[in-house]
Amino acid sequence: MKTAEEIVAAIKLALPDAKVEAVLNPSPSAQHSLRVVPGDAVAVAGFLREDPQLGLDYCSNATGVDWPDKEITEKVKTTKVVDGVETVVEETVKRVEPGYLEAVYHLFSMKHGPTDPAGPVVLRMRTINRSDQVELPSLTPVWRSAEFQEREIFDLFGIVFTGHPDLRRILMWDGFEDHPMRRDYVDPDDYEYEPTAHDEVLKRAAEQKAHAGVEA
Amino acid sequence: MAVEPDLKIELGKQGVFVTTVSEIYNWGRKNSVWPMQFGLACCAIEMIATTMARYDLARFGAEVFRPSPRQADLMIISGTITKKMAPQVVRLYNQMAEPKYVIAMGACAISGGPFKQGYNVLKGIDRYIPVDVHIPGCPPRPEALIHAFMTLQARIDAQPLTGAERPRHLDAEAQGLFPVPEQGAHDLEPPVNRLVWPLPAPAAAAEPTEKHG
Numbered sequence: 001m002k003t004a005e006e007i008v009a010a011i012k013l014a015l016p017d018a019k020v021e022a023v024l025n026p027s028p029s030a031q032h033s034l035r036v037v038p039g040d041a042v043a044v045a046g047f048l049r050e051d052p053q054l055g056l057d058y059c060s061n062a063t064g065v066d067w068p069d070k071e072i073t074e075k076v077k078t079t080k081v082v083d084g085v086e087t088v089v090e091e092t093v094k095r096v097e098p099g100y101l102e103a104v105y106h107l108f109s110m111k112h113g114p115t116d117p118a119g120p121v122v123l124r125m126r127t128i129n130r131s132d133q134v135e136l137p138s139l140t141p142v143w144r145s146a147e148f149q150e151r152e153i154f155d156l157f158g159i160v161f162t163g164h165p166d167l168r169r170i171l172m173w174d175g176f177e178d179h180p181m182r183r184d185y186v187d188p189d190d191y192e193y194e195p196t197a198h199d200e201v202l203k204r205a206a207e208q209k210a211h212a213g214v215e216a
Numbered sequence: 217m218a219v220e221p222d223l224k225i226e227l228g229k230q231g232v233f234v235t236t237v238s239e240i241y242n243w244g245r246k247n248s249v250w251p252m253q254f255g256l257a258c259c260a261i262e263m264i265a266t267t268m269a270r271y272d273l274a275r276f277g278a279e280v281f282r283p284s285p286r287q288a289d290l291m292i293i294s295g296t297i298t299k300k301m302a303p304q305v306v307r308l309y310n311q312m313a314e315p316k317y318v319i320a321m322g323a324c325a326i327s328g329g330p331f332k333q334g335y336n337v338l339k340g341i342d343r344y345i346p347v348d349v350h351i352p353g354c355p356p357r358p359e360a361l362i363h364a365f366m367t368l369q370a371r372i373d374a375q376p377l378t379g380a381e382r383p384r385h386l387d388a389e390a391q392g393l394f395p396v397p398e399q400g401a402h403d404l405e406p407p408v409n410r411l412v413w414p415l416p417a418p419a420a421a422a423e424p425t426e427k428h429g
Contacts, residue, residue, distance in 0.1 A: 171336060173300050173399040180335035187335050188403035 033122035059143035257295025314385030
């Protein structure tokens with residue numbers, strides 16, 4: 001099996017315009033992945049599938065990841081004129097890095113069988129943001145097995161897959177509006193008093209009790 | 217008018233059988249409870265095992281699992297009820313003819329169980345329909361289901377046919393239809409039927425409150 005860098009090199013050779021990069025995982029698991037720009041995803045996926053050496057004809061898993069907006073605090077050194085003297089002042093600057101949604105595909109080769117090192121080739125792509133620009137190209141035309149899993153990603157994360165043959169919710173009902181696997185999802189407060197309430201639940205129990213007292 | 221047990225035995229020795237209407241009526245009811253063929257999750261596997269040769273639910277007169285709610289008396293809620301499935305469960309219950317009974321089988325059916333805080337899990341079917349017997353366990357063993365079934369039989373046997381405790385089908389005023397929840401934009405609407413699942417409110421009202429008081 002080729003390493004992530006070798007696969008990227010092979011893709012660049014076959015598709016010179018494709019924007020692909022290898023994302024290396026420095027942890028002992030060393031699960032490296034390929035990050036592809038959404039516009040090139042279908043072409044790259046087709047190459048991975050059809051290339052005789054790679055032959056990644058089996059998409060075993062497709063899932064989503066939610067990366068919320070990140071607030072980053074940085075210390076920036078600037079020169080300022082204080083009392084007529086130019087001094088270096090350290091300032092704390094906060095900036096918000098916009099979040100995005102990510103789709104992750106795990107690919108294997110049925111044609112070549114088990115590989116050494118074992119493990120999937122991981123293909124990832126990101127949306128532009130988490131609110132209105134959440135389209136990604138569907139890879140169902142390349143790997144049929146991605147159909148239901150892309151529907152699940154659409155349902156739980158809210159990524160809209162363009163080119164998907166039947167993009168509907170799969171776990172939740174059609175009229176449902178939220179995306180429960182997003183980090184900022186707040187589940188409905190249908191909590192009821194229970195005898196073994198604890199921690200966070202205890203607080204909600206007190207609130208609900210108080211609420212019931214008002215209603216009664 | 218009830219017959220004294222001693223007198224009944226004495227009369228039985230003389231070849232005279234004495235009974236009451238409620239006794240013979242309940243005897244008939246309790247020994248021909250037909251469950252609905254209806255499984256929701258892994259508890260259903262235990263329910264199936266209960267009906268098979270080793271545990272043999274047929275010994276209690278419940279061997280016929282009917283595939284139609286019109287022909288069933290007992291709904292065994294065997295497994296996790298998702299919020300997507302809950303309206304169908306309530307609708308099936310409504311379609312059953314009186315007298316009808318419900319056994320909530322397993323941790324999920326009685327409270328949501330290990331999935332209680334999941335986004336799509338109903339926290340117990342007793343929020344929408346009245347439950348006769350709850351069985352804890354994850355999943356309950358077939359013996360537990362048989363015990364629940366025997367408990368249900370004992371309840372049926374002890375039920376008076378007149379007065380406030382009479383079964384629903386003998387009460388012209390009683391409501392046999394339960395509202396089917398709608399699937400709303402964020403949750404089931406309403407999230408709970410307060411007629412069958414009242415809040416444990418009165419004790420709470422006296423406590424000092426911070427936010428809503």
